[in-house]
Amino acid sequence: MAYSEKLIDHYQNPKNVGTLDKSDKSVGTGLVGAPECGDVMRLQIQVDDATGIITDAKFKTFGCGSAIASSSLATEWLKGKSVDEALKVDNMDFVEELNLPPVKIHCSVLAEDAIKAAINDYRAKNGLEQIKFEESV
Numbered sequence: 001m002a003y004s005e006k007l008i009d010h011y012q013n014p015k016n017v018g019t020l021d022k023s024d025k026s027v028g029t030g031l032v033g034a035p036e037c038g039d040v041m042r043l044q045i046q047v048d049d050a051t052g053i054i055t056d057a058k059f060k061t062f063g064c065g066s067a068i069a070s071s072s073l074a075t076e077w078l079k080g081k082s083v084d085e086a087l088k089v090d091n092m093d094f095v096e097e098l099n100l101p102p103v104k105i106h107c108s109v110l111a112e113d114a115i116k117a118a119i120n121d122y123r124a125k126n127g128l129e130q131i132k133f134e135e136s137v
């Protein structure tokens with residue numbers, strides 16, 4: 001099976017690996033696990049409260065190459081987007097961009113779920129209502 005160059009690049013040179021300050025009110029943290037394999041992903045966003053724009057994003061993923069690549073790509077996509085736009089990122093966007101094979105689709109779902117969890121964490125910290133998401137896949 002041939003993995004795409006983009007996938008390999010994000011896996012070998014992941015962008016935005018790291019940690020944002022959890023105690024900061026403008027930081028949202030999403031921590032999710034894949035029931036399929038036990039891999040874990042943490043994705044964080046920093047939101048500019050005045051504009052609702054995501055100014056920074058970081059991740060740490062304990063998982064397979066596809067999960068690392070999906071989260072790396074996610075952090076790149078998130079920066080500069082509004083929270084509302086970020087909500088529209090769909091796991092299939094990762095599948096298409098990275099050309100993930102079917103057995104690796106759940107890895108992209110992890111990234112989508114981590115974005116949503118980070119947004120809800122940010123909302124909770126700022127007294128905003130939780131968004132209810134339908135199950136992905």
Ligand code: FES
Pocket residue numbers: 036037038039063064065
């Ligand atoms: Fe998750 Fe292989 S099952 S890394």
Ligand code: FES
Pocket residue numbers: 034036037038039063064065066067104106107110
């Ligand atoms: Fe489980 Fe990729 S996240 S194999």
